[in-house]
């Protein structure tokens with residue numbers, strides 16, 4: 001085990017089965033035909049079990065946004081230049097990005113961390129600088145990061161999650177910003193799922209068809225160098241991912257160990273969730289899935305995690321935007337659970 005990452009094997013908290021059972025019984029007494037609120041019932045029951053309470057709620061919601069650059073961008077695998085990562089960090093912090101608007105509209109807390117964009121932008125208001133390097137290595141030629149960098153990234157995600165728990169957050173959302181990170185996420189997921197690049201590759205920010213073919217070749221090369229099936233998920237994470245992906249793996253494992261439910265965003269976040277579950281299978285219990293990304297490989301990752309995301313809106317933005325959009329559903333599911341009258345209270349006949 002890598003020095004500084006021994007905490008990965010600490011157990012996750014168990015789910016409170018009594019709280020979940022009580023929530024299920026309450027759902028069956030509310031003034032509606034049994035099961036008629038479908039997955040909204042499921043959400044309230046799961047949150048009750050995860051939070052260990054008869055009054056589940058996603059609030060306060062904590063969004064952790066991790067940004068980093070990727071050496072593999074040099075292979076022309078993104079429709080956008082690498083400088084956009086830094087520019088978008090400024091935009092997110094300045095309030096103009098989609099997630100900035102969504103976080104404001106939801107009244108959610110958001111913490112933004114620069115884990116290593118290509119150029120150090122210097123201090124930016126509302127951005128934590130925890131730079132691990134000037135982007136990762138180009139995975140088509142070398143490992144993305146060293147073991148020390150992996151530990152730094154995962155520990156940054158862990159520390160951010162600890163801060164969230166300590167400040168009373170009841171739902172964790174992780175998001176990412178990193179030009180070329182769909183290449184890293186695809187390579188990581190292919191290695192973890194033992195699938196070829198062609199099974200998961202997609203346009204990311206908007207590559208054309210020939211671009212996607214080139215991207216698949218780059219991923220195939222990276223998998224040939226690093227993707228050997230006898231490598232551990234931790235080793236694959238170091239070799240094929242990125243600082244923001246590794247931070248999210250650290251965040252998810254920590255959330256499960258500290259008892260904080262997670263609402264998973266799109267393609268890149270799901271690749272991190274898959275890696276976290278491979279390292280610690282009990283993490284799966286703590287994950288709710290917000291939306292199906294338009295990135296085609298997302299479906300394969302969802303299938304591997306036995307996940308059925310709540311929404312299907314054709315989103316492919318990242319930045320935690322899809323998870324943010326699903327928060328109102330969780331709020332409404334919890335409001336219904338808490339505020340609806342029971343058959344007894346309302347004097348409505350049950351049969």
Ligand SMILES: O=C(O)c1ccc[n+]([C@@H]2O[C@H](COP(=O)([O-])O)[C@@H](O)[C@H]2O)c1
Nearest residue numbers: 078178180181182204205266267293318
């Ligand atoms: O989350 C998704 O499903 C998603 C799908 C495609 C692209 N993205 C975002 O787009 C960026 C990566 O795309 P690319 O083409 O540069 O690899 C990165 O900043 C992600 O947040 C995100």
Ligand SMILES: Cc1cc2nc[nH]c2cc1C
Nearest residue numbers: 080084088205317318319
């Ligand atoms: C503009 C832009 C915004 C993003 N947000 C997340 N990924 C992104 C990629 C681009 C290119």
